[in-house]
Amino acid sequence: MDIYTIGFTKKSAEKFFSLIAKSGVKRVVDVRLNNVSQLAGFAKRDDLAYFLEKICGVSYIHQPLLAPTQSMLDEYKKNGGNWITYESRFIDLMATRQIEKEIPREVIDDGCLLCSEDKPHHCHRRVVAEYFKKHWCEDVKISHLG
Secondary structure, eight states, rough: OOOEEEEEEOOHHHHHHHHHHTTSEEEEOOOOOOOOOOGGGGGGGHHHHHHHHIIOOEEEEEEEGOOHHHHIIIIIIIITHHHHHHHHHHHHHHHHHHHHHOOHHHHTTTTEEESSOSSSSSSSSHHHHHHHHHHHHHHOOOEEEO
């Protein structure tokens, strides 16, 4: 199983769509809680779905079950929370939601988890990919496109 991840921040549309097109992904799985913000530019939900299909021939799906809660995001981003605490709470949330049972494997396989963060190090898309790898107990390759 191949799982890809990407963030759109600090990328031009050209760079973003080129990375997606070259990767061979079949779908972009949006793991953002809020995907309609004006700040998202080309990555707003409806625009992104259109561009992915027209430019890359890739489908789009929003999976809010793979997003943290608003209170978790606010605590971490707005209140200067600790990454380790945020990551631990998010892992607990995914376990409570039983995402490994709720999200079909075929949605994730050859899919690209999308979030806003530029790099995967302190982004929940990496945590989601690693959670699936751990819980599905199979050969999962994670590739961060950017």
